[in-house]
Amino acid sequence: MSAAAAPSPALPAGPLVAFYGDDYTGASAVMEVLSFAGLPTVLFLGPPTPAQLARFQDRRGIGIAGVARSQPPEWMDEELPPIFEQLAALKAPISHYKVCSTFDSSPEIGSIGRAAEIGERLLGGAWHPLIVGAPAIARYQAFGNLFAAIDGTGYRLDRHPVMARHPVTPMNEADVRRHLARQTALPVGLVDFVAMKTGRAEAQLAAERAAGARILALDVLDEETLAQAGRLVWEQRGERLFALGSQGLEYALVAYWRDAGLLEAEAPTPPPARAEHIAVVSGSCSPITAAQIGHALDNGFEGIRLDATRAVDSQAWEREIARGTAAALKVLETGRDPLIFTACGPDDPAVPALGHAIEAAGIAPAQVNARIGDGLGRVLDAVVDRAGLTRAVISGGDTSGHAGMALGIYAVTALAPLAPGSPLCRAYAEGAHDGLEITFKGGQMGRPDFFSAARGGVANH
Structure with missing residues (x-):
């Protein structure tokens, strides 16, 4: 009698990602990545009631959109804890504080650092990945520095024609570690793209954690490093993981899940009909x-x-x-x-x-x-x-x-x-x-x- 075949790998049942978006457009971007990858997702435009949540209990992604990006840290201290507690109750393996792919934030407005401190306390995890790069939307991170392209031309974020002139949170530092260090005392480390491409990603992650880093920025330059970032997050998640970043986090997870045979290739979505007026x-x-x-x-x-x-x-x-x-x-x-x-x-x-x-x-x-x-x-x-x-x-x-x-x-x-x-x-x-x-x-x-x-x-x- 032949030996039984090894069971095929599978994603765990229930919600895979529970997320909060610090603005509505960013939150809908996370929903987009998961939904069109074949993982049905719902985005609530505020903390859902039990009845509203029950209506979407079969979803693989569950998100709450908010306005933290335009709020001071004092607002976050008051408003984010009950929302994070609601995310924790969903028991998803990954909880995600979604930020803009151009890292819009400052110590005074939209502080990602303050959100990280609140999330660490309530959502746990042995470390906190930070993924901002996402090639699908022309966002790239190299040696911790964030770049964005417009019409095929790439700019370091502190020289970007839009973000360097943002009316509320102008970007004057492209290194996400330095930018984040202005907002929190949580130590920030890096797993760079060279380590990912030479098989040393786990070793660099371990070394950074041993040196005290709590937040680990993961470089993403291309599809290879995207999938490698997703692999690090998924394989090193432990019982649960609180992550930070743009929809690059979901792009990375989807890329790895597909590489690992955990998720089928994306099926094309038909376009909607023309609207008479909008x-x-x-x-x-x-x-x-x-x-x-x-x-x-x-x-x-x-x-x-x-x-x-x-x-x-x-x-x-x-x-x-x-x-x-x-x-x-x-x-x-x-x-x-x-x-x-x-x-x-x-x-x-x-x-x-x-x-x-x-x-x-x-x-x-x-x-x-x-x-x-x-x-x-x-x-x-x-x-x-x-x-x-x-x-x-x-x-x-x-x-x-x-x-x-x-x-x-x-x-x-x-x-x-x-x-x-x-x-x-x-x-x-x-x-x-x-x-x-x-x-x-x-x-x-x-x-x-x-x-x-x-x-x-x-x-x-």
């Missing part, structure tokens, strides 16, 4: 979004600018919201699609004007930014409801969080890819927006024709 709101100041706005205005969209300086006064802002809503509905009556925005790139005079208005009013910038995001969401809420639209786009990482909450959506699942990091989603809501197709687009994501592609249902890679 509405777009944008609070992004990115030059990439500016190019997308310019393209849209030449291709069937009509721009409606909201004066963000009015957000320093609540009553003036209410009047501006009402004006924007009325104008958007009128645009739809003409057969065009409304694009409601507050700025068109970093050089738009609206950007410094808002800063001056905030300073003159003596109001906290975070409060004004939240009010702007909420106002854009309320405009979109009213326009979608009154015009009966079935598809919408929210552009801007910080904007998406506040605007998404204003829509009353409690969860989304991925429907189809549009651009890496910005999938078209199906919304779940208790009210009118249940079933709405929506995309949360980060400022750095998508080609110039992204908004047209979102309307037409065409993948924008």
Whole structure:
């Protein structure tokens, strides 16, 4: 009698990854990677109720989107612990604090270091991998330094034309270890790409941990190092592991699972049908979004600018919201699609004007930014409801969080890819927006024709 065949390897049952996204666009990017790899995932737009969670109990990825990227450390101390406790209760082998692929953060706003300290206490693990690089979205890390490409040209992040000029968290240090050291006392180490390519990754990981490193940045330059990073995380996870990083973490895990025969190759996802009309709101100041706005205005969209300086006064802002809503509905009556925005790139005079208005009013910038995001969401809420639209786009990482909450959506699942990091989603809501197709687009994501592609249902890679 022949010996029994060895059992084929398999991923454990239940949720594989439980994650919190520090902004809505980034959180939807994690959902995209897992979902289109054949691992059904749900993203809640706030801490779910037991009934809401039970509706998606078969999901392999479960995430909660938030707005930590735009908040101070004191906010994190108050808001993150109960969310992390909810993630811990899911008992996934990997818990992930998802950050932007351009590492947007500072000691004062969106502190990844403070989130790491809270996560270490509540989500545990013997070490904490940090994976930011992701070739699929043109993010690369070499010897701990982060690079991002635009239109095929790569930039070290402290020389990046967008991130070096970010209005809230400008990047002036490309080494993620040094950048993170400004935000936390947790020691940060590195497993570099040379160690990964020469079979010394485990040895370097062990040496760094022995030297006291708690957070270990893993270089990712190409598909080989991506899969090697995923292997380190999965094989060295222990009983549970708290990880930090972009959707690069999920890309790495998927790459390794496929290499190891734990996951089948990706099946193509059919594109969605064309929408007759859509509405777009944008609070992004990115030059990439500016190019997308310019393209849209030449291709069937009509721009409606909201004066963000009015957000320093609540009553003036209410009047501006009402004006924007009325104008958007009128645009739809003409057969065009409304694009409601507050700025068109970093050089738009609206950007410094808002800063001056905030300073003159003596109001906290975070409060004004939240009010702007909420106002854009309320405009979109009213326009979608009154015009009966079935598809919408929210552009801007910080904007998406506040605007998404204003829509009353409690969860989304991925429907189809549009651009890496910005999938078209199906919304779940208790009210009118249940079933709405929506995309949360980060400022750095998508080609110039992204908004047209979102309307037409065409993948924008």
